[in-house]
Amino acid sequence: MDKWHFFVKLRTLTGEHCGDMNQLYRFPTAQFGSILIILITKLPIPMKNMNQSKGFTLVEIMIVVVIIGLLAAMAIPAFQKVRSASQDKTVLNNARQLSAAADQYYLENGVSTVTIGNLIGSSNYVKALNLVANETYPQAFTQGIAISIVGVAGVRTITYAP
Numbered sequence: 001m002d003k004w005h006f007f008v009k010l011r012t013l014t015g016e017h018c019g020d021m022n023q024l025y026r027f028p029t030a031q032f033g034s035i036l037i038i039l040i041t042k043l044p045i046p047m048k049n050m051n052q053s054k055g056f057t058l059v060e061i062m063i064v065v066v067i068i069g070l071l072a073a074m075a076i077p078a079f080q081k082v083r084s085a086s087q088d089k090t091v092l093n094n095a096r097q098l099s100a101a102a103d104q105y106y107l108e109n110g111v112s113t114v115t116i117g118n119l120i121g122s123s124n125y126v127k128a129l130n131l132v133a134n135e136t137y138p139q140a141f142t143q144g145i146a147i148s149i150v151g152v153a154g155v156r157t158i159t160y161a162p
Contacts, residue, residue, distance in 0.1 A: 091132065091133065091152050092160060094137070097126050112143040116141070136151045147159070147162075
């Protein structure tokens with residue numbers, strides 16, 4: 001913190017300098033012969049602070065860490081929820097594609113059951129089946145029967161009814 005030093009200047013009404021506060025006691029007041037106007041000037045005198053350092057305090061850094069932790073605590077569950085919803089939608093879309101491919105196979109071949117190997121492949125109805133959450137699809141599809149995909153992210157089961 002800076003200390004302030006006050007300089008007091010004494011002037012007469014005509015603007016003549018009469019001296020400073022120390023000199024006021026040396027001269028008798030009758031010598032001036034008029035009313036004095038006192039001008040006070042406030043000048044900063046910087047102090048040398050040996051403990052002055054630039055940077056953040058430990059408290060400021062701890063507050064920032066706490067705020068980041070709170071934001072992460074709110075964001076991570078929301079991210080996990082969005083991720084699981086995205087996986088479920090992708091698995092459900094895969095089930096729709098397999099069901100549509102099975103329906104097409106039923107119409108073309110006149111059967112009511114088909115294996116997954118007849119549906120997926122470069123020359124078959126579904127070119128590739130991308131697994132998004134280590135899910136397991138049934139090996140055979142029967143016309144009019146709902147299919148269940150198990151082990152979505154290791155814990156969920158999704159059922160699709162055509």
